Amino acid sequence: MLVNLSGLKSVGLEHFLIIGAILFSLGIYAVVTRKNAIMVLMGIELILNSANINFIAFSKYSTADLSGHLAAIFVIILAAAEAAIAIAIVLNIYKNFLTINIDEIDNLKR
Amino acid sequence: MSLFDVAFYVLAFITVGSAIVVVSSRNIIYSAFALLFTFFGVAGLYVLLNADFIAVTQVLIYVGGILVLIIFGVMLTTKVFDVPVKTETLHVGPAIVVTGAIMGTLFGVILKTKWFDILNVQWDGTTKKIGERLMTDFLLPFEVASVVLLVALLGAVIIARRERVKS
């Protein structure tokens, strides 16, 4: 909402990039703050989406070919795979620790 | 202000608003549902960007696949009925600072940059073209991606499998 409404130019590349940036920041925030592993996962999805928006936006306004689209497709594919694996891991963690709060799983420290 | 602009702002509002809800909601169920709206909003934005195939894919995979998966995860790991499904947060302060910083930075960069060569191409339909390119230039990544998916599938099954031999 930092868009300057008075001198509003027509919606263009910047606008989409801004949306991407906002989503990215929100995703980071979710990843960093949330204890729940699934919430972290959601944050990651947000980040991936922000990236996709950027790809598509650049594809339309900048490169003028479909490379961005293709990249977005692969991102989506990987996101799907990642989500599946992540959920599996989370379930496993839950099985072992009876929690999915990441801060309690600080085995890295030991 | 054209219709395109109006549509953009509406969709942007939906996307960002729901994303904020995802991030800020304490209840994980709410977050999951808010995420649904975010995905839809993003899909709308894709439409605005003439990316019909991607928009459809977004809806199919994210909404139909990933989100369902996430909700399953929520269901399986949260005692929905006994304990409030509220999730706790940690180091919110540093996170706000850092995310604020990164957002500010990105904004600054985006706004300051002189974006050259604004083409604003209009495609009639991207599906066919995407298909062609997938089968030509991107054949190898495509195949690799399929393998990755297969491995991920198997991996997920193995990881999440319940070990029966446990006493």
Added chain:
Amino acid sequence: MNQNTLILLAILALLLPFLGFVLLIFWGRKRLPRQGDVIETGLVLGSLVLSFIIFFNKILYFPNPIEWKFEWVNFGFVENWGEMKITLGILIDNLSATMLVVVTVVSSLVHIFSIGYMKDDVRYSRYFAYLGFFTFSMLGIVLTNNFFTMYVFWELVGVSSYLLIGHWYEKKSASDAAKKAFIVNRVGDFGFFVGIMIIWASLKTFNFGEVFAGIEQGKLSGGLLTAAGILVFCGAIGKSAQFPLHVWLPDAMEGPTPVSALIHAATMVAAGVYLTARTYAMMSADALTFIAYIGAVTAFIAATIAITQTDIKRVLAYSTISQLGYMTMALGSGAYVAGFFHLVTHAAFKAGLFLGSGSVIHAMHHALHKIHDHHTDPQDIRNMGGLKKKMPITYYTFLIYTLAISGIPLTSGFLSKDSILAGAFAFGKLSGHTAIPLIGFFVAGLTAFYMFRLLILTFHGEPKRKDIFEHIHESPKVMVVPLIILAVLSLWFIFGPNPFDASATWVEKYIHKPESVVPHEQQFEFNLPKEGVLVTEYEHALHEAHIPAMLLSLGMAGLGILFAFLTYQWGKISAEKVANALKPVYTFLKNKWYFDELYQNTFVLATLGISKFARWFDIKVIDGIVDGSAHLTKLWSFSVGKFDWNIIDGLVNLLAYITGFFGYITRLLQNGKVQTYIIYVVFAVIVLFYIFLG
């Protein structure tokens, strides 16, 4: 028979006893028949025969000395020296030929006597081996032509003496005596060796003839020559038991009696006299005076001690010392031939005396053994007496020896002793050293006295211990025969036809006083030939002194014998009363002038003290310094270690602490929570972004 054959025979005579030694020492005890005594005796007898052949050939057919040399060591050409080499060899002149006979005769007789005397000894074979070794060494001394081998055999004789004195080494006194003999001899040999060093350094040769020639050329003269003479004589002082090194000889009586006869009466101790005779030509007037006085003092001291001794062998030992002093005195006073003559005659009768005493001791020993008395000393004359009846042969031979040593006419001793006294008389008159003839005559009387005292106490009178007396028997033939032979050898006709004229003997005829090679200014003036006069002043005086000396010595001997009979046979004078009247003198003499105590408390204790000090010094001072420096080093390193620990390690530790502190800080960041890390990552990305793009 030519010279070479003679040399060959001499070498053979020298080596035969040694061969016996080698055979006996390796195979004697187990392999050889009768433990090899016959072999050794036979070999020595062979030596004896050879000696006689050499002797007669030499004096009859070869007027000149026969010498054989070989190069032993060659150092090549040496700077400031020339051709440096050591030649050794054999010298046969009348002196050595005579001595050869004396040594082999006595040695053979002692060997024979020992077969009886040493019967049943534990180390019978070894005893004979040592005897052979001794004979070999003694013949070596006799035959050598140079100082070097003289010294070599000199020491070897000392060693065989050591081994034989210590033959019964289970007895502490025996091993002590052996040790003492060797060490005291070493002291004398030390002087001898220094003398040899002087000779070698100045004359570059050891050979007697060459040495004398060198002195004649004036290569060695003055004080050094006198010193050389006296130092060489030091060897004689040691070996011939002259004052002040006479202390070992009485102790040496710990050895078996035949050994005492052979080594410590007849031959080895006479070697000193022989050495002096050999080197006579190089003795300067001062050296000769020194020798004469040493001889006189020795003769006197020993004679006085002999009067008081009660051990039969010790009396004989002191008598030996005294007689050796006599000979030395004779040589010193210029009566060269007389001195050597006395050596020869003394060898026979003193060996006889010892063997006779051996016969007595043997008998006493067996008697004591029969009555199971192991405490009584078989050698103590106070336990004897009256043995004449039981041991007639021993007695009569002993009587002849005693007469001989006392210088009674018809014996060999009369001839030689008379000559000595005449020489001393002449010397005293000419040189002004009147003490020498005075002592000479006085000692002649003393000798007669103590010898007859010994004879009377042993053989005459009533037996003091009847129980022992019962079991006394005459010794076996193998012991008696040597006694008879020696008794015959102690009579005048062996030496010359006239029992009153020494100058008619073959000794006087064939042994001549060597020409002195000493520069004239270092000789006695009366010994120098005068122009127009055929005989020297000394010879003249000697001739004149003959009759008075003879009468005087006879008188002294007669007096001595008379007193002996008065005191011990007829009891007219009580020995005890005299002893009590002269108590301090008696004690002094009885204790042998306290020489042993003196040496013990000075030299021996001092040496031991110094050696203890050396040991202490080593352990405390030198090792103290070494260990001290080690401790210092340790202390230093310890303090360095402290420094290390506190300062350097302190710094290091500080550094480590700081590192640790930072590590702690960092560790706080590292909390194991993924999300924290993500914050860091993002933060870092931002920072990097601003760094690179800002």
Added chain:
Amino acid sequence: MQILGIGILTWIVFLPIVAMIFVLLVPKGRETWIKWISVVATGLQVILAAVLLLNYRYDLAGVNTLEGFQFVEKYRWIDVSGVAWFGRIVIDYFLGVDGLSMPMVVLTALISFIGAIASWELPKTKGYYALYLLLDTGMMGVFVALDFFLFYIFWEVMLLPMYFLIGIWGGPRREYAAIKFFIYTLLGSVLMLLVMIGLYFSTSIIDPVTGEKVHTFNMLAMMDPKNYEPGSIFSGLHTTWRYIAYIALFIGFAIKVPIVPFHTWLPDAHVEAPTPISVILAGVLLKMGTYGMLRISFPIFPDGMIKYALPMAILGFINIVYGALAAMAQEDFKKLIAYSSISHMGYVVLGMAALNTQGVTGAIMQMFNHGTITAMLFLIVGVLYDRAHTRGLYEFGGLANQMPKYFGIVIIAFFAALGLPGLSGFISEAFVFLGAFQTYKWIAIFSATGVIITAGYILWTTQRLFFGQLPERWKNLPDINARELVTLVPLAIIVIFLGVYPSPLINLMNTSVNHLVKFVSEMGQAGMQLGILP
């Protein structure tokens, strides 16, 4: 002279090392193999020494002339250029023998062989023999090296095994003794090293290979004043630095001899070391000190030698008398023998200080004879100690009847030690005195009193051990056995033979000794006459 293309001296020096490798390869439980390998190797060394003797030319002098050396082997060993400020370093592998070293080579071979036999019963066989063989190489190397650096290396090679041999196989105070030995010797080595480096930078010769001037460790080059660079530390004759160097070198060697007051390592080391090591120590190692003086100190610093000959003679006298006196006060048999060694090495020092043919000949003969005699003495101590497990002189008596064969051997050794004519000890002592008397009359005379003291303590010991009554506890002591006889009898034969006929030994060294004496006295006096005094 070569065997299989390798010089005979290399063979004789490195044969033990080869044997050592074999010893190390021997599997466990085969201790007998080790012993036989060592004995055979040292035996071969003796044979090689005999071959050397047979091919030895008696007319060549050596000392300071390369042509005079025999069986010379000279190869470039180290040649490094541009080493910091050293420049080019050239070190030769340079071996050779002359009359000074030949007796020592023979002695070393002999004593090592006998020591190897005498070591038969020691525990921890493998380590022992490996070190022993290494020691052997070190000793042999010292006596044949003609390059100072090589000499130094061998000198140090000898040190380390000795340390372990004493420190591991020694008696109750072995650590103390080993460390004392090591530090003492190391001190000497350091002094030697300093002088060596000084000499290295002072001398330079034309390198035959490249033709350029290089510094050298060649001893022969160091003996020629022409090779000294003008202005270098040791150039000229009779300079203060040369005197200092001579004294430093002298102390370095004196520690090994040992000369009083640097001698206290010796009694400890000897007493604590096992028998064969004592034998080696006294038989060979002590000679390295005096050999070093003859080989290095004298010809390289003739000026210093001449200047300090008198103090050296006095030290020799002190050694003789002091050693003998200290020996007399000992109660431990082995310690007594150790002190007698000090006393006997004094004769060597005195003879060398005399610097004339007889004195130096006597000194070298004494080195050889003392080597054999003292080896006998230590073996004798070992025989008794092995049986009785004590060495206290006061505890024995009457052994002459109990151990007659032993007594016979002991008597030979003892009388040889006290200088009885007819045994080798006398000949060398007599020559030393005869030589010394020509130069220093009074010192020779005073030193000769040592002979009396020696007789005193030797006879006293004989009496203590062999005479008197046999104590009850030694009633079962067995007599000397065959193996011990094998070690002792050859030595006894040598002692007697050289006592009667020393010419073979004298002829061996004579040419060299005469040359050495002439060279040193002329060189030393030349500087004096020229007035190059500081």
